[in-house]
Amino acid sequence: MEETFYKDLLIELECPICTSYMVPPIRQCSTGHSVCESCRNKLQKCALCQSNFSDSRNISLEGLAVKMRYPCAYRVSGCTASLAYNEREGHKLNCRYKLFIFVFTIVP
Ligand SMILES: [Zn+2]
Ligand SMILES: [Zn+2]
Ligand SMILES: [Zn+2]
Known part of the structure; x- marks a missing residue:
């Protein structure tokens, strides 16, 4: 069902730290966890793996966020x-x- 399909994709866009939906710019730690901009600004290190944040953005996830x-x-x-x-x-x-x-x- 379309509803389920949407929900599955929306889970991918939830920030793993604050669970709000991530919108561009979507930030990443050096391991590859995606987090929202406000968590990136609040935290010194990734809350999931304690890695430093990289300066790269998750462009493919941003592309999804824009279409979602x-x-x-x-x-x-x-x-x-x-x-x-x-x-x-x-x-x-x-x-x-x-x-x-x-x-x-x-x-x-
Ligand atoms: Zn967040
Ligand atoms: Zn409404
Ligand atoms: Zn991480």
């Missing part, structure tokens, strides 16, 4: 939007399913 459609952050509330990586933040601010999050948190 991501689920809305409020998908749990019922939003079915699929978004390009650079549309996610803008959509998140205006997503009409945002309000439902509060409803769910009130329910015991």
Whole structure:
């Protein structure tokens, strides 16, 4: 199913350290682990293997990230939007399913 196919690919784009989706520039340690830009900036060494980070980027994964459609952050509330990586933040601010999050948190 298309849904499963997407999920498999999205796992590849999850930062192994903070589990948010990696968007270009995607950084790498010298072993080859890919991490997101903010983890790269926060850490001195790769959290997975303690190697130093290299200056190279994971160009092939960046290519995938650019083509990938991501689920809305409020998908749990019922939003079915699929978004390009650079549309996610803008959509998140205006997503009409945002309000439902509060409803769910009130329910015991
Ligand atoms: Zn990260
Ligand atoms: Zn590593
Ligand atoms: Zn949405």
